[in-house]
Amino acid sequence: MLKVFHLxxxxxxxxxxxxxxxxxxxxxLDIVRGSVQSILQMPLAKEVIIVDNGSTDGSNKELLELxxxxxxxxxxxxxxxxxxxxxxxxxxGFSNGINIAxxxxxxxxxYIMIVNNxxxxxxxxxxxxxxxxxxxxxxGCVQGKILQWNETVIDSAGCLITEFGDxxxxxxxxxxxxxxxxxxxxxxxxxxxxxxxxxxTGFLPYFFVFGxxxxxxxxxxxxxxxxxYYPVIVGKHLGSATSKFNKDIAEITAFWKVVGEVAxxxxxxxxxxxxxxxxxxxxxxxxxxxxSMFQQDKAKARAIIEGAILGLRLYIHRIALYxxxxxxSIEPPILxxxxxxxxxxxxxxxxxxxxxxxxxxxxxxxxxx
Numbered sequence: 001m002l003k004v005f006h007l008x009x010x011x012x013x014x015x016x017x018x019x020x021x022x023x024x025x026x027x028x029l030d031i032v033r034g035s036v037q038s039i040l041q042m043p044l045a046k047e048v049i050i051v052d053n054g055s056t057d058g059s060n061k062e063l064l065e066l067x068x069x070x071x072x073x074x075x076x077x078x079x080x081x082x083x084x085x086x087x088x089x090x091x092x093g094f095s096n097g098i099n100i101a102x103x104x105x106x107x108x109x110x111y112i113m114i115v116n117n118x119x120x121x122x123x124x125x126x127x128x129x130x131x132x133x134x135x136x137x138x139x140g141c142v143q144g145k146i147l148q149w150n151e152t153v154i155d156s157a158g159c160l161i162t163e164f165g166d167x168x169x170x171x172x173x174x175x176x177x178x179x180x181x182x183x184x185x186x187x188x189x190x191x192x193x194x195x196x197x198x199x200x201t202g203f204l205p206y207f208f209v210f211g212x213x214x215x216x217x218x219x220x221x222x223x224x225x226x227x228x229y230y231p232v233i234v235g236k237h238l239g240s241a242t243s244k245f246n247k248d249i250a251e252i253t254a255f256w257k258v259v260g261e262v263a264x265x266x267x268x269x270x271x272x273x274x275x276x277x278x279x280x281x282x283x284x285x286x287x288x289x290x291x292s293m294f295q296q297d298k299a300k301a302r303a304i305i306e307g308a309i310l311g312l313r314l315y316i317h318r319i320a321l322y323x324x325x326x327x328x329s330i331e332p333p334i335l336x337x338x339x340x341x342x343x344x345x346x347x348x349x350x351x352x353x354x355x356x357x358x359x360x361x362x363x364x365x366x367x368x369x
Contacts, residue, residue, distance in 0.1 A: 012045040012080050013108035016130065017197070019101040022063055022117050023053040023091055027245040029062055031118050031238055036066060038121040038235075044130065045080040047109065049101045054090040082106075093208035094190070102202050112200050116191045118241035119146070125234035129194050132230055140225030141195040141217070143188035144234030147176055154178070155237045158185035158229030159214070160359065162335040164345050165265045165284040167214055170229070170359055180231045181367040184333050187217020188227050191237050199225050204317070206310055209253055211260030215314060218267055221332040222321045228368075255303050262307025266315040287346075335362055 018039055025032045039048055050067075052060040067083055084104050092100070098114060105112065111133060115121060125144050133142060148155045157171035157179040169189065171179045188195075190213035199220060203212040217227045243250040265285060285308065291300075322329050335358055337345065344354045 014045050014047040014106055016044050016046045016111050017105045017109040018048045018113045020050050020115050021097045024055050024057045024246050026057045026059040028241050034120050035117050042123045047082040049084045049104050051086045051097045051101045053097045054088045095203035095207045095212040099202040111194050112197050113194045114190055118238035119192050119235050121235045125232040128232045139228050140199045140220035141188045141193050141227045142230050143193045144232045146192050147236045149238045151236050156189040159187050160335045161186045163337040182230050183366045185227050185229050186332050187214045192235050208256050210256045218332045221330045224328040258303035259307040262304050263311035266311030267318050
């Protein structure tokens with residue numbers, strides 16, 4: 001079912017389509033209210049497409065009432081805004097929920113902004129990202145600096161995949177004053193990112209949650225576009241609100257996190273694989289299997305197997321894509337691992353500190369000034 005609200009009509013076509021998913025948010029509706037309010041007040045001609053992913057707690061109705069009330073309350077100071085609300089019968093997950101929203105994007109829209117329902121958006125930063133994209137035509141997606149809810153430290157300043165198969169949120173838990181130069185990243189954090197409509201046709205439908213954004217990032221590079229971190233503060237993120245307040249989603253998320261961690265081992269790098277990278281990926285997969293067997297964790301073992309199957313599927317898809325786009329594709333940036341780092345990587349307690357050092361080196365070496 002689709003409902004459409006013209007909160008403030010005008011003759012100007014929307015330049016930005018904002019996509020937000022909702023699922024069983026009644027326990028954190030105040031957070032969602034703040035998120036929606038911050039979106040509506042953005043000074044851009046826009047459309048907001050909200051997909052309710054089969055909520056069963058009544059939050060879909062509460063969200064609808066919230067939109068009607070806020071539309072009336074803020075009609076005097078919001079820009080041209082159309083709100084489209086799509087109600088699904090069941091939870092299709094993050095990737096497929098976003099893909100359904102894309103079916104309702106206006107043909108005039110130039111950019112797609114994905115935002116989680118536990119993110120409060122800072123309009124000034126978003127406007128700067130849009131202006132940047134207007135001039136940087138080969139940037140497929142761009143991410144700004146996302147803060148944690150306390151607004152003092154960073155949640156994400158872009159994301160990198162490592163040769164060991166870890167996915168890193170750059171700057172996580174570090175003071176917001178750092179990471180003040182732009183640089184290329186493997187992928188942008190799907191909690192809040194903006195992509196060109198011409199290149200972002202949707203996520204691959206294989207993921208329920210976790211993994212969709214890193215697959216998209218590497219696919220953009222295959223098409224000859226890059227993904228960039230641009231150092232403006234664009235919002236604050238509570239983080240995993242849907243999982244925290246819904247036990248069923250927490251269990252699904254834990255399962256798919258393992259699936260994604262295994263699947264990513266297969267897709268980067270592809271164009272220029274090296275012995276070290278192949279050895280590291282094999283070692284990581286072996287470690288995951290041994291760990292699940294030692295813990296007698298059947299769910300984790302099943303997730304590892306499904307991740308390996310999905311990873312092979314992604315690998316075949318990516319090889320075909322590279323062949324079709326020969327001469328166009330760009331190798332995505334990843335965090336390289338030195339052979340001398342391998343003993344440290346085998347110790348999870350020391351891995352985080354090593355990655356921090358390597359990330360700082362990466363940012364210094366790849367800063368775009």
